[in-house]
Amino acid sequence: MNEFIKSIPKNVKLVAVSKTQPCEIIRHAYSNGLRIFGESKPQELVRKYNELPKDIEWHFIGHLQTNKIKHIAPFVNLIHSVDSPRLLAEINKEATRQNRIINCLLQLHIAKEESKFGFTVDELQEYLSTGEFLNYAFVKIVGLMGIATFTDNTAQIRSEFQTLRKIFETVGKTAFAGDADFCELSMGMSNDYKIAISESSTIVRIGSLIFGERNYSK
Numbered sequence: 001m002n003e004f005i006k007s008i009p010k011n012v013k014l015v016a017v018s019k020t021q022p023c024e025i026i027r028h029a030y031s032n033g034l035r036i037f038g039e040s041k042p043q044e045l046v047r048k049y050n051e052l053p054k055d056i057e058w059h060f061i062g063h064l065q066t067n068k069i070k071h072i073a074p075f076v077n078l079i080h081s082v083d084s085p086r087l088l089a090e091i092n093k094e095a096t097r098q099n100r101i102i103n104c105l106l107q108l109h110i111a112k113e114e115s116k117f118g119f120t121v122d123e124l125q126e127y128l129s130t131g132e133f134l135n136y137a138f139v140k141i142v143g144l145m146g147i148a149t150f151t152d153n154t155a156q157i158r159s160e161f162q163t164l165r166k167i168f169e170t171v172g173k174t175a176f177a178g179d180a181d182f183c184e185l186s187m188g189m190s191n192d193y194k195i196a197i198s199e200s201s202t203i204v205r206i207g208s209l210i211f212g213e214r215n216y217s218k
């Protein structure tokens, strides 16, 4: 694990994706120096937050239902997976109740697969042009996130990451011009993080490479 952690460039944040892993395994990763963990189910995240050290930064990376926002709003550090205008509006409502600003990434649909959530490039540009997000005092959009197609075709993966990086640069110069907080590009998982980093990813989300294959029957 340590060799892998050292291999990630210092300017790239490593999110250890701990979904399905028990707390004792997360504690072990924590003792190896990891402090950012990613979860994809609200209840599981809350349980682990309560049980584990309070200096852990918790990221939410899964599809989030609006009725579950309230469970994670008091403590979540970054929601990677904002995939609709309605979800962002609801996160702002809950963050307002909590009186805390929640950092969010807008998720782009870049994969060729049907099942991945997120804005298309056109939907993103149209949404940002409404300026609606500027009215939300308690959500801060700090960047974009995407999941590439699960494939061995590295050219395809690279091209999907390039699409994401281009739209990140474009909206950085338009909708988010002058906003220094809009700086994060969350892309790259166990099978494609090297490509993602070479395409300017700033956050990689790594599960199985750190923890081994997930066992969903647990």
Ligand SMILES: *Cc1c(COP(=O)(O)O)cnc(C)c1O
Residues within 6 Å of the ligand: 017, 019, 040, 061, 062, 147, 189, 190, 191, 205, 206, 207, 208, 209
């Ligand atoms: C599970 C998950 C990961 C980690 O996947 P690995 O292939 O185990 O590294 C990263 N991002 C998201 C959104 C996930 O759901």
